[in-house]
Amino acid sequence: MANQPILFINGEYKPLSEATVSVLDQGFLLGDGVFDVVSAWKGSIFKLDQHIERFHDSLRATRLDAPMSHADWRAAIIETVKRNNLRDATIRFIVTRGVPKAVVADPRDYQPTMIVWAAPYIFLADEAGRRQGIRLFISHLRAFTPDSLDPRYKCLDRLHSQMARIEALEAGYDDVIWLDQTGHVCEGPASNVFAIKGGVVRTPRRNVLRGITRQTFIEIARDAQIPVEEADLTAFDLFSADEVFTCSTAGGALAVREVAGRKLPKPTPGPLTHRLDKLYWALRESGAHGTPISA
Numbered sequence: 001m002a003n004q005p006i007l008f009i010n011g012e013y014k015p016l017s018e019a020t021v022s023v024l025d026q027g028f029l030l031g032d033g034v035f036d037v038v039s040a041w042k043g044s045i046f047k048l049d050q051h052i053e054r055f056h057d058s059l060r061a062t063r064l065d066a067p068m069s070h071a072d073w074r075a076a077i078i079e080t081v082k083r084n085n086l087r088d089a090t091i092r093f094i095v096t097r098g099v100p101k102a103v104v105a106d107p108r109d110y111q112p113t114m115i116v117w118a119a120p121y122i123f124l125a126d127e128a129g130r131r132q133g134i135r136l137f138i139s140h141l142r143a144f145t146p147d148s149l150d151p152r153y154k155c156l157d158r159l160h161s162q163m164a165r166i167e168a169l170e171a172g173y174d175d176v177i178w179l180d181q182t183g184h185v186c187e188g189p190a191s192n193v194f195a196i197k198g199g200v201v202r203t204p205r206r207n208v209l210r211g212i213t214r215q216t217f218i219e220i221a222r223d224a225q226i227p228v229e230e231a232d233l234t235a236f237d238l239f240s241a242d243e244v245f246t247c248s249t250a251g252g253a254l255a256v257r258e259v260a261g262r263k264l265p266k267p268t269p270g271p272l273t274h275r276l277d278k279l280y281w282a283l284r285e286s287g288a289h290g291t292p293i294s295a
Ligand SMILES: Cc1ncc(COP(=O)(O)O)c(C=O)c1O
Pocket: 037, 187, 188, 189, 190, 191, 192, 208, 209, 210, 211, 212, 213, 214, 247, 248, 249, 250
């Protein structure tokens, strides 16, 4: 196969067809592993150290010990992007608990599988969705609670979010969010959510992944003197908002035009969403918080 993507796998760089893992890998059998996704835009990887730190938190919390330091991950990520000649990239890095020694094995006794996969940059929504805004569904599935699988784990176990996505797509929506056990708004399968009302920008304060883009939008709003709060929001706050947007490494802010059948005021994107998103892309293109791929 010509022009195959090159992946980093267990210390080596291999073409996709050779970058294989065993069918017995615990990541495949049990969803036993953690990952992170960082992106590059115009040759610069955004907030790479924060992504690696978040990844290390997941590794430590899940007792997954990979023989790679922060600097090793940094080097492997940059090198993988370089080897694929990408300037705009979505980069996924993964550790699983590898191949078990028996059908039922002690999970502390393992050989981790380590992977870096760099693909061309992907936006969560297509062109039309980005221009007109998306329709957001609210799933019947609730968020994991901190006493089960704390949403701060960025783990491979994604059945919950796949089911929520299917539910939303089947209902004709573009994306989905879920609430927690107390009815407060949380997040979606790959994004955090913001609601804007009366000039105040608000985002759920708990039971969410510590999204790097979420944090970036909070900082951008603060720097621009736009009031911003981490708060308890319910579906009512989304239904009655002036503007709603989701955000992620895959595309910055994505305006929402409808939440579970409630149309939001026009225009979409609304003025503050538009302003914040412009500031976000200006920040990315400025190279701030960026790691040059050529480094
Ligand atoms: C559950 C969840 N929430 C939020 C996000 C957004 O996080 P980030 O801004 O770091 O991409 C993601 C990213 O994939 C996610 O999986």
